[in-house]
Amino acid sequence: MRDGTYTTAAHGRVQRYRCRGCGGRLSAQSESMHYFSKRRLDLWEIFSRLRGGSSQRDIAREIGCSAPAVGNAMLRLGRQAMASHVVVSCALQCSGVVCFDGLVSSLCSRDYPSQITTLGDSVSELLLAMTHCTTERGGRRTDSQRRRRKRKRSVWTPKRGALSRSIALLVNELARFVGPARLHIDTDEHPLYAKAIVTDLALRWYRSAGLLSVRRTSGSAPRTTDNPLFLMNYLDRMIRHRLKEHTRESIAVARNATCQMHRMWIFAWDHNTRQPIRVGGTELRSRAELAGVPVQQLSRLKRQFTTRRQSLRGLPVPESMRKVWAAKLDSPPLRWRAGQQKRGPQIPAYARRDLSFAYHHG
DSSP, X not given: OEXXXXXXXXXXXXXXXXXXXXXOEEETTTTBTTTTOSSOOOHHHHHHHHHTTOOHXXXXXXXXSXXXXXXXXXXXXXXXXXXXXXXXXXXXXXXXEEEEEEEEEEESEEEEEEEEEEEEETXXXXXXXXXXXXXXXXXXXXXXXXHHHHXXXXXXXXXXXXXXXXXXXXHXXXXXXXXXSOEEEEEOSOHHHHHHHHHOHHHHHHHHTTOXXXXXXXXXSOOSTTSTTHHHHHHHXXXXXXXXXXXXXXXXXXXXXXXXXXXXXXXXXXXXXXXXXXXXXXXXXXXXXXXXXXXXXXXXXXXXXXXXXXXXXXXXXXXXXXXXXXXXXXXXXXXXXXXXXXXXXXXOHHHHHHHHTSEEEO
């Protein structure tokens, strides 16, 4: 029932409600994408510019606001993309033919490569899951580079075995998309992929039941449509084309792992649900539609994407997504000479509460 109103500088007069059953109070802003925001920005314009390759500072200059305000909006859109993807993943029909590979970019500087491992359905070309880890650049170094590395290590050092754990987490979440059906996996010849597949408990069951087959393809094989890793090669190209920090790593490097993965999930939502399977062809359906997600459900999610927060109540959120949502990814300091002063964006209380309604999976 209606329970008065209140006025804010950002949203004007807002209607307040009270539940007749429990007596709890809420307002018309409680489920809005603009909840707890101090300025009402055009989220659709920010989404369009992010997927078009603009940086946050470019967007801030164009729409006339501060870069932190755009960053806050980007985090809201990233969480909305992740929540909507969870809804979609509960309705899709996975083909059982999947592939995964890694995208190597950088974080804060070229000294810290970021390894983003992506999992996709090879038939529908749907991007299913992603994991992130930060490592240290290898190879030969000059004397000045060695001294710089030593100074940086005194401030922050990547965790040992981070890439192995990241790949193992992705492999662990693979079985939830397939269920008890035949599973075929395509990877390249990276030794950590083979190790993760052999040691994963769920894939041991698939192997013992005779339901698992694995094919390894050389990374130097021609990147044509006949390549079993075509989807990974295609995603690599589109990510580097559409996301600023992956296009020119020397001048547009990412500053934080959490923000980097939020932008990746914005790309994933656009890739899965908004872009047709082939541009200029006869197939105009999106990849989510091709994977069996109902058109009515997709239409509702797309219509409410920039207006109403998607609820996670009772939905399975995998561990890889929880780490991104809760800002628990390991990230190097941006200004390492001053030490690790800030570990990335602060997650507001309402976003943590939204995540608490989901049940843990993986």
